[in-house]
Amino acid sequence: MRQxxxxxxxxxxxxxxxxxxxxxxxxxxxxxxxxxxSVDVKMISGEAPLVFSKACELFIEELTKRSWNTTIQGxxxxxxxxxxxxxxxxxxxxxxxxxxxxxxxSGDVDLDEEHVLEKK
Amino acid sequence: xxxxxxxxxxxxxxxxxxxKILPPTxxxxxxxxxxxxxxxxxxxxxxxxxxxxxxxxxxxxTVNGDDICWALGSxxxxxxxxxxxxxxxxxxxxxxxxxxxAAASSSAALELEASDC
Numbered sequence: 389m390r391q392x393x394x395x396x397x398x399x400x401x402x403x404x405x406x407x408x409x410x411x412x413x414x415x416x417x418x419x420x421x422x423x424x425x426s427v428d429v430k431m432i433s434g435e436a437p438l439v440f441s442k443a444c445e446l447f448i449e450e451l452t453k454r455s456w457n458t459t460i461q462g463x464x465x466x467x468x469x470x471x472x473x474x475x476x477x478x479x480x481x482x483x484x485x486x487x488x489x490x491x492x493x494s495g496d497v498d499l500d501e502e503h504v505l506e507k508k
Numbered sequence: 509x510x511x512x513x514x515x516x517x518x519x520x521x522x523x524x525x526x527x528k529i530l531p532p533t534x535x536x537x538x539x540x541x542x543x544x545x546x547x548x549x550x551x552x553x554x555x556x557x558x559x560x561x562x563x564x565x566x567x568x569x570t571v572n573g574d575d576i577c578w579a580l581g582s583x584x585x586x587x588x589x590x591x592x593x594x595x596x597x598x599x600x601x602x603x604x605x606x607x608x609x610a611a612a613s614s615s616a617a618l619e620l621e622a623s624d625c
Contacts, residue, residue, distance in 0.1 A: 413521050418552060420514055422571070425553035429560045433572035435599060440552055442595050443580060444517065445525055446588050447551050451544055452526045456534065466535040467526075472543045481584040484554050485547050 413441045451475055451482070519545045555579045573599075 415437040422436065423429055452467070454475035459467045473489040476482045522545045526536055559571050559579035573596045581589035 412525055413517055417514070417517055421517070421549050421552045422556045424515060425556040426560050428564050429556060429571060431570040433570050435573040435596065436571055436576055438599065439573040439576045439592055439596060440555075443555070443576070443585075443588050443592055444548050444551065446591060447585075448522060448525045448544060448548055449529045451547060452529050455540070455544075456530055459534075465533060466537055467530070467540045468537045469539040469543045472540055472547070476547075482547075484583075485550060488546055488550055489543060 411438070411441045412445055415441060418444070454479060516545050516549050522548060555583060555585075558583055 418437040455471040458471040458474040559575040
């Protein structure tokens with residue numbers, strides 16, 4: 389039974405929504421990643437992975453768009469890892485990714501204080 | 509090896525989202541896709557950690573959608589936070605309608621059964 393209306397517009401995949409509807413990212417995998425993020429994470433509500441599927445989509449879109457800007461500036465048509473690194477370096481909210489894209493970077497900012505994974 | 513992949517979103521799904529936002533003639537290197545795949549997982553961990561901290565401080569055991577929405581705002585992702593708030597609202601509304609429709613149709617079915625007797 390198709391449920392049209394308010395909900396169908398949200399999912400880019402189209403079609404019927406539902407618990408396991410046509411989301412762009414697998415909810416079970418998202419839940420696994422959430423659980424592994426910290427020992428403090430004990431219980432996760434059913435809607436949390438759903439919320440993340442949307443948030444991740446927005447995140448990937450933004451990171452991709454910004455990376456592509458660098459690609460274009462270099463007059464290229466292939467998006468490379470360096471373009472992603474550049475997007476991370478020039479976007480404040482992506483600071484938590486600096487170590488991930490630039491393993492050898494020794495910045496002025498001590499990320500350990502902010503990095504929630506470093507909780508003891 | 510399998511364990512490592514469990515910590516990442518599937519690269520095919522990540523690639524699909526990337527393609528959606530880029531011009532049709534754009535190309536994406538495998539390394540770039542994998543890098544963004546890793547970044548997305550890190551994003552989930554980062555935001556979950558913040559949300560989980562909040563729950564811990566408030567003596568709550570379950571991380572819910574509102575906590576994630578709050579964490580996004582707290583970490584500087586204001587646009588995402590607003591979009592998620594709208595998404596959550598619609599989702600909850602949808603679930604409410606679905607639940608009441610299911611309840612209504614099952615009670616209607618019971619009535620039909622009863623009238624057949």
